[in-house]
Amino acid sequence: MRDLIDPLIELRDVSKAYDEGPPALSGLTLDVQPGEAVAVLGPSGSGKSTLLNLVAGLDRPTQGGVTVAGVRVDELNETGSAKYRRAWIGMIFQFFNLLDDLTVADNVLLPAQLAGMPRARAAARADELLGYLGIARHRHAYPGRLSGGERQRVAVARALMNSPALLLADEPTGALDSASGADVQALLRELNADGQTMMLVTHDLSLAEACATRTVELVDGQVARDTAHSMPKVAR
Template sequence: MSFITITNLRKSYQMGRETVHALAGVSLNIEANSFWAVMGPSGSGKSTLMYLLGGLDRPSSGQIQVGQQAIESLDENALAVYRRRTIGFIFQSFNLIASLSALDNVAFPLRFARVPRRQRHARAYELLVRVGLGDRIHHKPTELSGGQQQRVAVARALVNNPQLILADEPTGNLDTASGTAIMELLSDLHKSGRTVLVVTHDPRMTSYATHTVQLLDGRIVSETSRD
């Protein structure tokens, strides 16, 4: 059985009088320890798919099964716990807290997980070393380059040791070299046993991915796997 089973997933928005179908029936089976690249033009529904999978939004219909949990039927608090324990998010615009140091930014999610302060900092430091920022732990985000900021964000996504990493255009704001470094990092995460799903425009990502999905107008138009 797959780690994630998405069945006939639909999401519609009301835009004025018009109903927009961001997802119009998507079904997908994602094995554990796979690396998925979700591609498609703007408005194709790829970000919507990622947010639904991450429990940040609710589908209009359809099912999302992650492990043993039916995500669409969880209540608000259970969804928060699901995001905390199972998901690590990486965003295009990093979403670091400007006034916190790299260390505190990485440790931030642990505040909601009843982890003692000393342990929080130890874990955050370990992860910053792992993404190559062991010498930048007390720097504020504004004192770091874009690539470094995104690496802080990757470390933050890993701090709760989640099974599933969801990345929304992680290289979109980065130069080529920094983007490559992030892709390498995501690939390492995949190789160390996690499941990674990346929403991207960047065709280089497909060379790291085990599976590539093309979306258009809320539907899957092609699905390729590279084994």
């Protein structure tokens, strides 16, 4: 019997092979429901980053299907993949990937500009996010003047700019000190508590335990364990 709510992410018998060596993913099947925060764990070479890239439409599987929000991502061409990411995906990277010659506000506004959002609406959305994330005072600063934790908050604001259905994060605390990392963990937990669906790729078990409602452990490109658990409640 089909679930009453369709999965946001559906991967069916997905494999990804490169020119040499064993496949990065091998016959992987996985569903992610709306509102879940899924942490994908595993050692280096387990297929975590490949999985994230396939869901983001940055790569294509050798075999199998990848569907996100009803879109067959594996069938999109380059232009279609770019439109899909603008419409459905927000991405957070380990090393922020901010543009150093743009101010904080302009970095956050960039996805809206690429999507053609009206200027007034984009400005209002940016103001909302900068306030929500506690970085409004830095709107005219350049990323190089900010701490690592502040830069990651700017990256989160940019990822949320177009109100994505799915937030993808690749080692989002990997470049941060412990205090800043804990701050970003709390932010991600709050976002999920507010209904944001997330997939986090990490080798850090403490990040998974702090931010995820479910952990999926990969070994040699296959799901070794899939465990649901409860996150600590968010203080309001």
